[in-house]
Amino acid sequence: MSSYRIELVKHDQKQGPIIRWWLDSPISDATASLDTLTGNGLVFQGWVLQAKPADFQVYVRHGDELAVFEPDCARPDVIEIILKQKPEKHPQLSCGFRFPLPLTSADFELGVIQDDQYFPLCQGHISGPFKVLEGKGNWLFLDNDTNKSVEQFTGKQLLEAEAKQSWQLYMAKLQAYAAQFQCKHALLMAPAKEAVYTEFYPYAKGALTPVEQVLRLVPVGLNLCYPVEALQQSAKRSFRVTDTHWSPFGAMVAAVELAVSLGLVRENIEALFANDEYRRVPLIGDLGNKMFPPRSADEWLLKSFSYRKSVVSDNGLANFGRTLCLANELALVPRHLVIFGASSSYSMLDYLCRIFGRITLMHTAGNIDPGVVAELTPDYLVCQTNARYVVRAPDANYSLAAIIAEKSKDVQSAKP
Template identity: 25%
Template sequence: MSDIKVLVGKEGWLFLQNDTNRVVEQNNGSLKLAVSQQEHWLNTLKTRVALLGSKNIKYYFLIAPNKESIYPEYLPDDYVITEDRLVYQLLDACRPYDLPVYYPVDVLKMYKEKYQLYPCVNTHWNGIGGFIAYDYLMNIVKKDIAVPILNWDQIIFVDEETSQDLGNKLNPAQTSIFSWGKVKQPQAQIAYDNRVINSGHVQVTVNQDTALPTAAVFHDSFIEFFLPFLMESFSTIHLFHTPSLDFDLIENIKPDVVISEMVERFLLQPPVDSLKRG
């Protein structure tokens, strides 16, 4: 099998293939969660809700859709993507337990008629996609806890020609427009950044409005294009680039809200949380 990680689709759109999460097989429905993996996910999510709830901490799990889930029309004609893929297997398993798992695929599809939400040469959503996902999640959070939500008039998008994660894998590199999201009059800033790349990255944001709720966010790289908006809704956010929750860490931070963010293709590998010691 070819080990080329870039799949060239229609009109210059690039997609991921031959990755460790086997995204092509997830999309065509041939790769599903094993029973043990599904049980692991359910036990993990139930434990998170119970333990955090016992501390009056609200929990939300946001699944960022794969690029293929939003723009299947740009995939090659012989590429199969099914509505019976792994993400829906997990959502169906969670539904009877009313677990706080959210997948904004329909919202993003609705907006794609007006905006481009994922760049041609990147697996991630851009600033516009990140803002729509932010608005989607914050309106869910607001039902439980008072948080301000930015509106479109408070945001500006700046376009840049760039190659980014998929385009960089080609020779020569392929570029496309990436729309960065910026807040016109930001009240928050990043106060701490350990500068670690990917796993182990830690950041802390602070807001001028110290009366707002606080949050801890456990995430992957999709958060980068979501964070400029999110930090305007909380007084302090502690961010950790990891899929796993550390309950001792949460106990020390004592946030009002815990958010997990994970891209759809990563669901194949259920996280192992660090439970409270002692």
């Protein structure tokens, strides 16, 4: 569950008739869950002292809404410590307030109403665990991620000589494995969202990017599938508005391009998906979930087919180490496809499992385990990575068993 950060900017203590005030809760830099912010409500607690006792109310303005509350909490501690007076029967004894309020906006204002005048005391902002870049048309993009997506796209972050050498070694190993095990191969690089929909991105593309550097390093004979143009020219939107990943339709486009790069006939592949049906559903997405309140957009999900009916086994691990095996006797090609993939591979399964009779997908982000390849002897070997990962080349001598053992141990230790 995402944690959201609370940022506060407090005004001066003296505001109109107010001589002192304090906010016990929330505090700046505190975190809160989405359930707290929108369900039970964020708790506001504090006190307000006036130069002369008078009726007042506490308000919170959030978005288009204004919530008003009466101060009804006795605060003898404030009377004793701040005013240095006896609290018994003091005219400002009930100077405290405490109330939960579900918020509808990332920005809010806390203040006091007295004699129909508004006196702001504090400005607040709710931010997600990661910054999200807002582009044109409400499109969302990654901002301060660990791969420095913005710097990559603008050309400020480029590959050093060592990284280039690592990529050359990795691609040479992939070619060698394909030759050794006599299988067709492909390196599938899922384009970044901003490379496909540059018109919505708030930054201009640099003269040279890390992806372009990798493309220049591709040796003769290596089958690299980088379907950026096909995704750009897609008849339907190929990426999700509030997510980093391609849409189901984009996954279909990528599956077609991958199959064609592996030597299959385009017309035969496209015919498999010609009658697919989609349904419109509002989805938040991994970027929309990082905002407060969470941002959603209508997306078209495939409703006429699901790869889950073809799943033979699934070890259920999260991310790295997860292994899925699929079988479909009705597939176009009765051959075995092995994928060392990343997150973008999962949405492609709805389409790939209708092309290939057997599929083994291992979540390794393109890292190759040669022992697994030797054991499975695939007809097609695909390594899938995401364009934003190219700052570090994948590992061609990866141990899937080691990562599965480590993840499984963590899962067992977490059980009661």
